[in-house]
Amino acid sequence: MFVAIGIVILLVMVFGGFALTGGALGPVMHAIPHEMLIIGGAAVGAIVTGNSMHELKAFGGGFLRAAKGPKHNKQDHIDVIILTTRLMKLLRSEGPVALESHVQDPKSSAIFAEFPRLLGNKPLVDLIADTLTLIVVSSGTLEVHAVEEVMDNAMKTHFHELHEPQHAIQGLADALPALGIVAAVLGVVKTMGSIDKPPSILGGMIGSALVGTFLGILLAYGIVAPIAGRLKQVNEQDEMIFHAVKQVIVASLHGWPQPLVVESARSGLGHAFRPGLSELLDAMRGR
16 A cells, blocks of 8 residues: 555656646656657566566566565464464474374364464465474484574575565666666657757657656656565565574474573564564463
C-alpha cells in the first residue's frame, strides 16, 4: 500500500510542481507515450535477454512482494518458536522415533497442523523437517556445530534465491537512466533530420527528446530503485523467521533450559516482530 501511495505522491509533486512553476504539461504528456515505448521496450528486452523463465517469474513476483510487505507477521514468529520448541521437546522427552512421523510428513503431523500459516512457507517447513530428520536418522550422534553448519548452508542458498529479484530490479534501476539517454539521442537524431523547420517546431522536438532523459531518471531513482530498496527490507524481515528456527534447534541441542532457548530465538527478531518474553512464554503455556 505504501508503495502505491509513495508513487502517487512522487508523480503529483513532480508534475504538479512543474505545472505550478509555469511549465506546460501538454508537450510532456504528448511525448511520454513515445519515449516510454523506447525506454520500456529496451528495458523489457534487456530483462528477457539476461534472465531465464524462472528468474523472469521471480522478477515479476519481486514487485508484488515489495508491495505486499513481509510474508509473516508477529504471531507467525511466535508460532514458529512454539512449533520448533515443541518438536525439540518431543525429541528430548520421547526420542527420535516419536519425532520421526512429524518431520517425515509435516502435512500429516498433528503438531504442524496447529500452525497452518507456517505450513504455507515450504522453505521454512523444509528447514525444520530436514534438519530434524538428520537428527532422527543419526540417532542424536551429530555434533551441534555440524547441524548448525548444515542449517547455515541451507539458509544461505534460500536467501541467495530470495534476493535475486531484488538484485535484478536494482539492475533495472541502474540501467534506466542510460536507456533514457538512448531515447533522448534518438529524439535528437530525429530533430536533426528536420533542421530546416521553424524554431518553434524544433524547440518542441528537442523538448520531446529531453523527456526521454527525464523519464529514465525519474523511473530509475523515483520508482524502481525505491522498490528494490523496499524489497531488500522485505527479504531481510522474511529471513528472521528462519534464524529463529535455527536458534531454537541449536540452543536445544546444546541442552539449554527452555526459557533460555526461547529467549535466544526471541532476541534475534527485529523489533517489528519481536514479542515480549512474558508474552511469548504465556503463548507457549496456552498451547
